[in-house]
Amino acid sequence: MTTAYDQLRDTFTRLSRLSHLSAITGWDMQTQMPSGGSQARAEALSELSVLMHQTLTAPQIADWIEQAKNESLDTDQQANLHEIARRYQQAVILPDQFVSAKSLAGMKCEHAWRTQRPDNDWSGFVKNFAPVVELSREEAQIRAEATKVSRYDALLDLYEPGMTSARLDAIFADVKSWLPELLKNIIEKQSAEQTLSAQGPFAIEKQRALGLDIMQVLGFDFNHGRLDVSAHPFCGGVPEDVRITTRYTENDFLSALLGIVHETGHARYEQNLPKQWAGQPIGEARSTAIHESQSLLFEMQLARSEPFLTFLRPYVQKAFGDQPAFDPANFKRINQRVEAGYIRIDADEVSYPAHVILRYEIERALIEGDIDVQHIPALWDEKMRAYLGLSTKDNFRDGCMQDIHWTDGAFGYFPTYTLGAMYAAQLFASAKVALPDLNSQILRGDLSPLSDWLRQNIWQQGSRFDTDTLIKNASGETLNPSFFRRHLEQRYLDR
Amino acid sequence: MTTAYDQLRDTFTRLSRLSHLSAITGWDMQTQMPSGGSQARAEALSELSVLMHQTLTAPQIADWIEQAKNESLDTDQQANLHEIARRYQQAVILPDQFVSAKSLAGMKCEHAWRTQRPDNDWSGFVKNFAPVVELSREEAQIRAEATKVSRYDALLDLYEPGMTSARLDAIFADVKSWLPELLKNIIEKQSAEQTLSAQGPFAIEKQRALGLDIMQVLGFDFNHGRLDVSAHPFCGGVPEDVRITTRYTENDFLSALLGIVHETGHARYEQNLPKQWAGQPIGEARSTAIHESQSLLFEMQLARSEPFLTFLRPYVQKAFGDQPAFDPANFKRINQRVEAGYIRIDADEVSYPAHVILRYEIERALIEGDIDVQHIPALWDEKMRAYLGLSTKDNFRDGCMQDIHWTDGAFGYFPTYTLGAMYAAQLFASAKVALPDLNSQILRGDLSPLSDWLRQNIWQQGSRFDTDTLIKNASGETLNPSFFRRHLEQRYLDR
Numbered sequence: 001m002t003t004a005y006d007q008l009r010d011t012f013t014r015l016s017r018l019s020h021l022s023a024i025t026g027w028d029m030q031t032q033m034p035s036g037g038s039q040a041r042a043e044a045l046s047e048l049s050v051l052m053h054q055t056l057t058a059p060q061i062a063d064w065i066e067q068a069k070n071e072s073l074d075t076d077q078q079a080n081l082h083e084i085a086r087r088y089q090q091a092v093i094l095p096d097q098f099v100s101a102k103s104l105a106g107m108k109c110e111h112a113w114r115t116q117r118p119d120n121d122w123s124g125f126v127k128n129f130a131p132v133v134e135l136s137r138e139e140a141q142i143r144a145e146a147t148k149v150s151r152y153d154a155l156l157d158l159y160e161p162g163m164t165s166a167r168l169d170a171i172f173a174d175v176k177s178w179l180p181e182l183l184k185n186i187i188e189k190q191s192a193e194q195t196l197s198a199q200g201p202f203a204i205e206k207q208r209a210l211g212l213d214i215m216q217v218l219g220f221d222f223n224h225g226r227l228d229v230s231a232h233p234f235c236g237g238v239p240e241d242v243r244i245t246t247r248y249t250e251n252d253f254l255s256a257l258l259g260i261v262h263e264t265g266h267a268r269y270e271q272n273l274p275k276q277w278a279g280q281p282i283g284e285a286r287s288t289a290i291h292e293s294q295s296l297l298f299e300m301q302l303a304r305s306e307p308f309l310t311f312l313r314p315y316v317q318k319a320f321g322d323q324p325a326f327d328p329a330n331f332k333r334i335n336q337r338v339e340a341g342y343i344r345i346d347a348d349e350v351s352y353p354a355h356v357i358l359r360y361e362i363e364r365a366l367i368e369g370d371i372d373v374q375h376i377p378a379l380w381d382e383k384m385r386a387y388l389g390l391s392t393k394d395n396f397r398d399g400c401m402q403d404i405h406w407t408d409g410a411f412g413y414f415p416t417y418t419l420g421a422m423y424a425a426q427l428f429a430s431a432k433v434a435l436p437d438l439n440s441q442i443l444r445g446d447l448s449p450l451s452d453w454l455r456q457n458i459w460q461q462g463s464r465f466d467t468d469t470l471i472k473n474a475s476g477e478t479l480n481p482s483f484f485r486r487h488l489e490q491r492y493l494d495r
Numbered sequence: 496m497t498t499a500y501d502q503l504r505d506t507f508t509r510l511s512r513l514s515h516l517s518a519i520t521g522w523d524m525q526t527q528m529p530s531g532g533s534q535a536r537a538e539a540l541s542e543l544s545v546l547m548h549q550t551l552t553a554p555q556i557a558d559w560i561e562q563a564k565n566e567s568l569d570t571d572q573q574a575n576l577h578e579i580a581r582r583y584q585q586a587v588i589l590p591d592q593f594v595s596a597k598s599l600a601g602m603k604c605e606h607a608w609r610t611q612r613p614d615n616d617w618s619g620f621v622k623n624f625a626p627v628v629e630l631s632r633e634e635a636q637i638r639a640e641a642t643k644v645s646r647y648d649a650l651l652d653l654y655e656p657g658m659t660s661a662r663l664d665a666i667f668a669d670v671k672s673w674l675p676e677l678l679k680n681i682i683e684k685q686s687a688e689q690t691l692s693a694q695g696p697f698a699i700e701k702q703r704a705l706g707l708d709i710m711q712v713l714g715f716d717f718n719h720g721r722l723d724v725s726a727h728p729f730c731g732g733v734p735e736d737v738r739i740t741t742r743y744t745e746n747d748f749l750s751a752l753l754g755i756v757h758e759t760g761h762a763r764y765e766q767n768l769p770k771q772w773a774g775q776p777i778g779e780a781r782s783t784a785i786h787e788s789q790s791l792l793f794e795m796q797l798a799r800s801e802p803f804l805t806f807l808r809p810y811v812q813k814a815f816g817d818q819p820a821f822d823p824a825n826f827k828r829i830n831q832r833v834e835a836g837y838i839r840i841d842a843d844e845v846s847y848p849a850h851v852i853l854r855y856e857i858e859r860a861l862i863e864g865d866i867d868v869q870h871i872p873a874l875w876d877e878k879m880r881a882y883l884g885l886s887t888k889d890n891f892r893d894g895c896m897q898d899i900h901w902t903d904g905a906f907g908y909f910p911t912y913t914l915g916a917m918y919a920a921q922l923f924a925s926a927k928v929a930l931p932d933l934n935s936q937i938l939r940g941d942l943s944p945l946s947d948w949l950r951q952n953i954w955q956q957g958s959r960f961d962t963d964t965l966i967k968n969a970s971g972e973t974l975n976p977s978f979f980r981r982h983l984e985q986r987y988l989d990r
Binding site: 024036040045051241 | 509512513515516517519520523527528529530531532534535536538539540542543546716717718719720721733735736773
């Protein structure tokens with residue numbers, strides 16, 4: 001007999017097969033497609049997304065969900081049903097016309113932004129951006145009414161289920177209480193040190209070969225994935241075939257290399273999700289912040305640590321020859337450099353939270369209706385001066401126009417970066433407790449004990465538990481930002 | 496008001512968007528995908544093909560077709576409706592279960608064939624191949640009953656609408672009457688000439704750069720397409736983004752280069768199909784043979800001609816340095832070499848029809864039930880000896896197991912190769928009449944007059960006319976195989 005749960009399971013298997021096509025053609029669009037193919041590709045992807053939305057919101061889905069709640073399900077099936085219901089609710093609540101209107105407004109804004117940002121054209125940008133904000137507020141309103149939370153929290157929940165702005169306020173208030181002082185002390189300490197830059201050019205082919213070697217060390221499964229080039233690095237594809245990308249410049253190899261390490265963290269999570277749940281929501285990564293915790297654990301906790309840099313140095317010398325910048329102490333300094341800067345994606349792990357908190361405070365006020373679009377530049381300048389001591393007055397391109405997220409109406413996403421950094425610090429600290437020899441394992445490039453720990457505690461868990469339970473099971477407690485603070489103090493001030 | 500025709504048009508636009516996703520992920524599978532991704536990819540593509548089949552055979556489609564016949568349509572819309580009805584009939588006639596059973600049997604047979612062929616394992620192959628033949632006969636029977644033609648003709652019509660075995664019999668009987676003698680004379684003539692082989696190695700990167708240069712000369716639009724590598728060269732993708740492939744070996748650059756020219760012929764047809772009919776059946780290529788006529792026109796008629804080889808020589812010398820093999824007369828000889836061989840895909844244009852006729856005769860008898868699977872090897876050997884003077888006794892891997900087509904049940908496809916060669920000769924002869932300066936244009940690499948002629952007479956016509964009308968409009972008469980014979984006699988015997 002086919003149960004209602006079986007019907008739901010089969011529907012989500014179908015949806016996952018369709019999203020396979022969207023993931024691969026999406027990757028192709030960023031890495032292979034000639035520009036003349038873009039309109040046909042956009043039409044094909046939009047057709048598929050309409051079809052998937054129809055499948056997910058078909059009338060019988062709601063009935064099956066209700067029936068399945070009364071069927072005899074094991075714990076995992078119940079967890080899967082919970083995730084299925086969440087996705088259905090999130091999708092069915094918005095009218096079809098609204099979804100396509102918002103998607104159109106976002107595409108228009110993003111497309112224009114690509115030239116308006118280099119032109120520093122804020123007033124031109126506002127014309128397309130104001131409607132995106134309006135539609136995002138409307139979406140927040142609809143979702144908030146259904147879930148009885150605040151408007152911003154309703155959007156936040158899309159990326160980070162269970163997270164609230166009340167909790168974020170407490171976390172970020174704490175960070176704001178110690179970060180400016182910490183940043184000042186680190187910059188002061190580092191300014192007393194002499195640091196040599198690595199001298200290029202570094203041939204792209206050698207950078208690529210080095211990146212592939214390090215992916216191998218990090219356990220990337222090349223039978224189920226590849227490395228390519230795109231303008232904006234990402235981790236795409238499907239768990240069975242993960243596509244990561246980087247971008248190379250000849251005068252700096254560390255940016256591409258650490259980018260590869262970052263995406264490899266995402267990739268290993270995807271490649272090690274529970275196979276027995278492939279295609280089901282319970283088999284997917286837990287949340288945006290947990291995904292980011294894996295990339296940041298690889299990039300920040302692991303790769304910029306002294307033991308890993310010691311292991312990495314001979315690879316670098318073999319690839320590019322030796323030079324004074326690769327001396328141990330200097331090599332560590334160039335990989336642990338801290339600077340207050342304008343651009344979030346170029347920021348080190350110490351100043352990064354300032355960029356996130358600033359965005360969080362502005363986007364929340366914007367969605368809650370406390371401020372309007374025209375207030376953003378002044379607020380941005382004010383907060384940049386307060387948090388990082390830099391002014392962005394009249395400098396929109398390096399200020400409030402620098403990121404793509406808002407152009408598409410992705411409000412509620414930014415906090416996940418810093419949550420990810422905090423989860424990464426907490427998980428790495430737990431791994432160290434569980435693996436007393438971790439540092440010496442890293443020193444000799446043996447990452448399988450760390451991988452095994454992550455596989456068991458995070459990767460194989462998929463979405464079986466909510467985030468708090470997942471983290472508590474792995475580390476003994478729910479999110480505790482003090483691990484992150486301690487990590488920064490230890491690494492950068494030797495405390 | 497939305498007419499029934501509008502509904503059909505919109506349905507086919509949707510289908511074409513979905514087939515865009517299948518084309519690109521299919522290309523990816525052959526060129527990019529790591530092998531561990533194959534099962535998930537197969538499932539995703541099969542899901543999409545079920546969905547497309549459901550869309551194409553939905554109950555309302557038949558009603559719309561009937562209603563549209565009574566609507567006021569212009570000539571092109573009528574032609575489009577005709578093609579729509581043809582596709583609907585072809586798709587709806589087979590029960591869903593039959594389609595998936597045949598597809599499964601084909602996949603199983605093809606998969607095993609990949610190792611059975613190198614192992615020369617005919618008896619192992621037969622176990623999977625017999626069911627494929629059985630299902631193909633069943634399909635032929637179902638289609639034959641519906642269209643009142645013979646079983647083989649019903650399959651042939653899938654690739655070459657309007658072609659019949661009666662017509663093929665006449666064409667091939669003629670070829671068989673002169674080909675053996677012609678082949679003998681050419682081989683005799685060439686054996687009296689001393690031909691130097693080109694001496695490798697030829698660096699892959701240089702081969703690729705040369706290929707790209709020649710694609711540019713041939714008018715390939717790189718804003719709407721790319722060149723990559725795959726084990727079996729093909730032309731894939733979509734008209735807005737055509738993906739051609741080749742394969743390189745270091746000891747021979749001509750095979751990859753002329754392969755690129757061949758696929759560029761396919762690509763230019765796709766890239767120049769009528770944009771105003773994009774997504775509609777009338778906007779697609781006319782048939783398999785006409786598609787092949789474009790690739791063979793580029794490869795055989797154009798690229799192996801004396802004027803083009805004269806134009807090409809300096810490119811080759813620039814890429815690989817000079818050597819005695821590149822002297823004009825010798826360069827022509829290595830590009831016009833004729834040899835009786837076992838392998839169809841390695842065959843020159845003179846012996847190629849023998850390979851096709853042999854397959855046609857065997858597959859027709861097989862589908863009509865005149866012979867059974869176990870009779871194939873002896874028949875193959877007998878015909879190879881008769882047509883090419885070679886025995887394939889006990890040599891299955893270079894005999895009846897060499898091609899992929901039958902493993903998938905693609906019976907009725909082989910004749911289109913030789914029909915394509917004949918159309919190519921006929922069209923090129925017409926182009927020469929229309930363009931009296933064609934040879935001198937080719938000599939200086941100016942292919943735009945030839946392109947313009949093809950664009951106007953073939954590419955822009957899509958499927959507006961049936962094949963006979965298309966060819967008659969372009970060349971003044973329907974298929975006339977004597978152009979092909981004359982071409983071979985002129986090129987190879989200077990007659």
